[in-house]
Amino acid sequence: MEFDVVVVGAGPAGSMAAKYAAKNGARTLLIEEHAMIGSPVSCTGHISVKALNECELPEGNFINKRIRGAFVYAPNYHSIPIDGKRTMTYVVERKIMDREMAKAAASAGAEIWVDTAVRSVKKVNGGVVLEAVSEGKRTEIPAKVVIGADGVKSMVAKSAGLGRIPHVCAGIQVEASYEPRDDEFVEVFLGQRYVPKFFAWAVPTSGDCCRIGLNADSDAHMYLDRLLKEHEIVSKKARGTVDLIMGGIPVGTLKSTVTDGVLIVGDAAGQVKPVSYGGIYMGTRCAKIAGEVAAKAAIEDNVCSARLKEYERRWRGEFGRELAFGLEFRKIFGRMTDEDFNEAVTALDDPEILDMITQYGDIDRPSLLARQFFKLSTKERVWRFVKLFSRVFF
Ligand SMILES: Cc1cc2nc3c(=O)[nH]c(=O)nc-3n(C[C@H](O)[C@H](O)[C@H](O)COP(=O)(O)OP(=O)(O)OC[C@H]3O[C@@H](n4cnc5c(N)ncnc54)[C@H](O)[C@@H]3O)c2cc1C
Structure with a gap:
C-alpha cells in the first residue's frame, strides 16, 4: 500500500504530526526504529502547562509532579524564590507520555510500525521512497510525503539534502536520591565552574528523587561530575545515581525545513527554545502544522516544495521572533x-x-x-x- 504521509520517528513531534496527518484524511504511517516507543529517554520531562495542553493528553499516570516555581541560585549560592502560587509546570515520565501520544495517533487512524529504521529517502516523481529495515528485513516504503521527526541527528533531513543543524550541544542528567528544598519547586544553579554558558537543574520526580543535569558545549560528563561532587548545595544532597542519560540538543534551526516531498519537524528541524533548550512545546505545535499541510498536499497530489512551504511560513510566523530573541539572549x-x-x-x-x-x-x-x-x-x-x-x- 502506498501511504500519503509517512512520519519517521515516534517522539512527541512525530506522534503529533502523524495524528494531525491522519485527522486531516491522509493514509498515515508512523515509524519508530526502537522496538519500544518512549525508550530510551533523553529528557528531564519538565514541561509547562501550555506544553502539556499542546500534547493533547488527559492528565494521567505519566505526570510525576506538579511544580509551582523555582529557586534560582547565583554562583555565590544566594538564592531567590520564584513562586507561581499555582501549577506552572509538570514533571512527566517521557517513557509513558510518548507511548500515550503514539496511541493517540493510532486512534486518529495512523498505522504504527516499531523496530523499523529508515536508512534513506529517495525523491521520485510525485513523492518519495523510503529505504528501511523493518524487523530485520530490508523494505521499501513508497509515500507521497515524508515528515522527518527523527531527532537532532535527522537522517531524513540529511538524506533529503536539507543539511544539518548549525550547532548541537550536550544535555546530561542523572536521576538520584536528592531531597528537594521544596518538592513543588525546581532548583536552578548558575556558575561558570559548573555550567559555563548554561544553567544546571534539579527537578523533583517522585519520593526524594530528582533529575539533576546540565547542558554543555563540551566536557559534559566532567561538569556534571563536578556539580555532583563540589557544588555546595548539590553535593550535600545528591547520592545514589539510578540513571544516567545524555543527548544532543539543537541550537539554531535548519536553513530550510521543506523540500519536494519532505518536511522536517521537532528537534530534527531545530524547533527548540534557545533559552531553556526544551523542545516539546515548540516541536508539538509545529508538528500539528506539518501533519495538516502534509496531509492536504498529499490529498491534492501536489507535494512540491512550493506547496509544502506553507508549513515553513506558518511555523516561522509563529516562532521566528521568539527563536531570534532566544538566540540573542543566549549570546x-x-x-x-x-x-x-x-x-x-x-x-x-x-x-x-x-x-x-x-x-x-x-x-x-x-x-x-x-x-x-x-x-x-x-x-x-x-x-x-x-x-x-x-x-x-x-
Ligand atoms: C538531557 C536532556 C533533557 C531535556 N529536558 C527537556 C525538558 O525538560 N523539557 C523539554 O521540553 N525538552 C527537554 N529536552 C529536549 C527534548 O527531549 C526534545 O526536544 C524532544 O524529545 C524532541 O522531540 P522530537 O519528537 O522532535 O524528537 P525525539 O524525542 O528525539 O524523537 C525522535 C524519534 O525518532 C526515532 N528515530 C531516529 N532516527 C530514526 C530512523 N532513522 N528511523 C526510525 N526512527 C528513528 C528515535 O528513536 C526517536 O524515538 C531535553 C533533552 C535532553 C538531552
Whole structure:
C-alpha cells in the first residue's frame, strides 16, 4: 500500500504530526526504529502547562509532579524564590507520555510500525521512497510525503539534502536520591565552574528523587561530575545515581525545513527554545502544522516544495521572533561572568520584581517577560539589571 504521509520517528513531534496527518484524511504511517516507543529517554520531562495542553493528553499516570516555581541560585549560592502560587509546570515520565501520544495517533487512524529504521529517502516523481529495515528485513516504503521527526541527528533531513543543524550541544542528567528544598519547586544553579554558558537543574520526580543535569558545549560528563561532587548545595544532597542519560540538543534551526516531498519537524528541524533548550512545546505545535499541510498536499497530489512551504511560513510566523530573541539572549547569557550572575540575582531579589516574573514568566515565550521587564525600568533595581545586560551585550 502506498501511504500519503509517512512520519519517521515516534517522539512527541512525530506522534503529533502523524495524528494531525491522519485527522486531516491522509493514509498515515508512523515509524519508530526502537522496538519500544518512549525508550530510551533523553529528557528531564519538565514541561509547562501550555506544553502539556499542546500534547493533547488527559492528565494521567505519566505526570510525576506538579511544580509551582523555582529557586534560582547565583554562583555565590544566594538564592531567590520564584513562586507561581499555582501549577506552572509538570514533571512527566517521557517513557509513558510518548507511548500515550503514539496511541493517540493510532486512534486518529495512523498505522504504527516499531523496530523499523529508515536508512534513506529517495525523491521520485510525485513523492518519495523510503529505504528501511523493518524487523530485520530490508523494505521499501513508497509515500507521497515524508515528515522527518527523527531527532537532532535527522537522517531524513540529511538524506533529503536539507543539511544539518548549525550547532548541537550536550544535555546530561542523572536521576538520584536528592531531597528537594521544596518538592513543588525546581532548583536552578548558575556558575561558570559548573555550567559555563548554561544553567544546571534539579527537578523533583517522585519520593526524594530528582533529575539533576546540565547542558554543555563540551566536557559534559566532567561538569556534571563536578556539580555532583563540589557544588555546595548539590553535593550535600545528591547520592545514589539510578540513571544516567545524555543527548544532543539543537541550537539554531535548519536553513530550510521543506523540500519536494519532505518536511522536517521537532528537534530534527531545530524547533527548540534557545533559552531553556526544551523542545516539546515548540516541536508539538509545529508538528500539528506539518501533519495538516502534509496531509492536504498529499490529498491534492501536489507535494512540491512550493506547496509544502506553507508549513515553513506558518511555523516561522509563529516562532521566528521568539527563536531570534532566544538566540540573542543566549549570546548575552554566554558572556556573563559569575560576578554578573551574582549581581543579576541580587538585583532580582525584590518582591515587586519577583511578582512580575511570576505574573509574566512563560518558559515557552520568555520574550513576554523581557518586554514587561523593560516597562518597569524606572525601578532602580531593574535599572541595575538593564545596565548589567547592556554592559555584557555591547
Ligand atoms: C538531557 C536532556 C533533557 C531535556 N529536558 C527537556 C525538558 O525538560 N523539557 C523539554 O521540553 N525538552 C527537554 N529536552 C529536549 C527534548 O527531549 C526534545 O526536544 C524532544 O524529545 C524532541 O522531540 P522530537 O519528537 O522532535 O524528537 P525525539 O524525542 O528525539 O524523537 C525522535 C524519534 O525518532 C526515532 N528515530 C531516529 N532516527 C530514526 C530512523 N532513522 N528511523 C526510525 N526512527 C528513528 C528515535 O528513536 C526517536 O524515538 C531535553 C533533552 C535532553 C538531552
